Amino acid sequence: MGAPLIVQGLSISAGANTLVDNLSFSVQPGEVLALIGESGSGKTTTALALMGYARHGCRISAGRVQIGDTDVLVLDAPRQRALRGRTVSYIAQSAAASFNPSRTIMDQVIEPTVIHGLCKRAEAEARAVQLFRELALPDPETIGDRYPHQVSGGQLQRLMAAMALIGDPELVILDEPTTALDVTTQIEVLRAFRRVVRDRRATAVYVSHDLAVVAQMADHILVLRDGKMRELNATGQILSAPEDDYTKCLLAAARPVPRASAKAANDDPELLLHVQQLSAGYGPVDAQGRPATPILQDIDLKLHRGQAIGVIGESGSGKTTLARAVAGLIKPSHGSVLFRGHELKPTLQQRDRDELRRIQIVFQMADTALNPSQTIERILARPLQFYKGLRGEPLKRRIRELLDLVKLPQTVAGRLPGGLSGGQKQRVNLARALAADPDLILCDEVTSALDTVVAAAVLELLAELRRELGVSYLFISHDLHTVRAVCDEIVVMQHGRKLAQVARRDYERGPHHPYYELLARSVPELRQGWLDDMDRTAAGAT
Structure with missing residues (x-):
């Protein structure tokens, strides 16, 4: 049973900067x-403050947080620690980063009962098994015996x-407990x-940038911008x-709209990329050249100059492996990749400049793709020096042009990646990528880690660059709405195989492959009751 949460005048600062300003x-x-x-905007900073916690370099400078009869912010450090995991608990965005890979799931799930001395181990394990059932986890009696790497991402999120x-x-x-999950797992x-929160009548605060998800979960919405409450x-x-x-802006960005008209293959007959019977995987290969862990199986794909093709599927479907094989980051075990009519060597080391x-x-x-110790100017200079041989003023001029091209201010050049937002990075x-003047850009989930407003701006930028520069895209995503917004055709993948390819003109008319229809149905709609409708449909089908 939950307790009322009352927040009054909450302010959080970092040095002279106010991160959260007078929230109630x-x-x-x-x-x-x-x-x-x-x-x-201050979402996570606010959420952490509800536990009396401020991240390194930050401090809760004013306000009151009351959970039931407990005034959280007047407690000393030991009593605040006693509060966490008992009176208030936190479900983080990345379960994979939150579990200890060397301990069993059961040991970690029951840890709060051990820390707070709530019950004996046998009773704690019985509680855990009951929760596993409530959270619709498979094999509730034995799943606790596994290690974190032995369950899927969606299962690990529910175990958290x-x-x-x-x-x-x-x-x-x-x-943000479902941000890192593919759409079908997100629904589960x-x-x-939602079921557990309702059944237990818990008091809950749900942090998200996805309004469609929020519409299924929340009774009320607090809109934040620059640490201030907007609505x-x-x-x-x-x-x-x-x-x-600003709320209207968030709603407008919540669903991508088509940003580029289809460019038919016969508008430009050049076949840019031709993937033939491509198979690839990971681990040692056997005598026949087959990898220990096969991922891709006999993929065929054609992409013409100026075209954008989307590749969709759940996590583990082989989308990223396909991009890595085309890029030469992983060696195919079978098949070929032809580019501009010539077969590419299988690995980066074998390809010419x-x-x-x-x-x-x-x-x-982008956080892990950019060297944190190098300035943006240095990061952009490297491909310009390597591919173009630019030095001196021509190099600096081209860096300025690239920043203009992606709509970043010139002042960004002297900064480190850590000083930029996710969208800027x-x-x-x-x-x-554009510094090389490429014909083809492989976009691997480039907007999945971004909030809706920033993601919409990046999609608009991709479409604009396509129109102005004629660049082609292989656009990988698990979000069908995003892919429909930027791509001429969609390739559907599951378990490493290509199931279907759908042209833009057929997006709204079927019939399509059942798995494509499942992915289309699994993207939350921006309305209340969508998840209830999905549940009723599922119940009617059984």
Whole structure:
């Protein structure tokens, strides 16, 4: 059973900068309040403060946080630690990063009961198994015996929820708990979270940038921007009649719209990329050249100059492996990749400089793709020096042009990646690819880690570059709406195989492959009741 949450005048600062400015709101037991806004709006900073926690370099400078009868911010450090995991619990975005890979799942799920001395181990394990059932996990009696790497991402996210709920907390904080999941897994996790919160009448705060997800989970929505509250209202009111201009902007960006008209293959007859019977995998190869862990199986694909083709599928379907094989980052075990009519060598080391220049890849996580110790100017200079031989003023001029091209201010050049937002870093990632003047850019989930407003801006930029520069894209994603917005055709993959290829003119008319239809149905719609409708449909089908 939850307890009322009351927040009054909450302010959080980092040095002279105010990160959260005078926030006030309340949540009643059995209710879910969503905190939404762009990256850097203060969502997670606010959520952590509900536990009395401020990240390194930050401090809670004013305000009151009350959970039931407990005034969180007046507690000393030991009592705040005692509060966490017992009175208030936290479900983080990345379960994979939150579990210890060397300990069994059961040991970690019951850890809060051990830390807080809530019950004996046998009772804690019984509680855990009951939670596994409530969260619709497979093999609830034995899944706790596994290690984190032995379950899927969606299962691990639900197991993290079990860890958070096992102490019967009065407040549960869910911080982007489905962002890293593919769409079909996301539905399962959302169902489980919502059911458990309702059945236990927990008080919940749900942090997200995805309004469609929030529409299924939240009773009320608090819209944040630059640490300030822009709007607080019932979910239905926010979705149907938002009052603040920024809220309207978030709603407009929540669903991508088509940004580039299809460029038919006969508009330009050049076949740019031709993938033939491509198979690839990981690990040692046997005598026949087959990898220990096969991923791709006999993939065929054609992409013409100026075209954008999307590749969709769940996690593990082989999307990224396909991009890595085309880029030469992984050696195919069978088949070939033809580019501009010539067969490419299987690995980067074997390709010549011009082949390397013409195919560039933009990775999903800009944080790990950019060297944190080098300035943006240095990062962009390297491909210009390597491929173009630029030095001195021509080099600096081209760097300025690239920053203009991706709509970044010139002042960014002297900064390190750590000083940029997620969207800015992804634009630098794109500028680095464009520095080579490529014919083809492999975009691997380039917007999945971005909030909706920033993601919409990046998609608009990709479409604009395609129109102006004639660059082609192989666009990998698990979000069908995003792919439909930027691509002429969609390739559907499952278990390493190509199941179907759908042209833009056929996006809205079927029939399509059942798996394509499943992916299309699994993307949350921007309306309340969508998840209930999905549940009723699933119940009617059984």
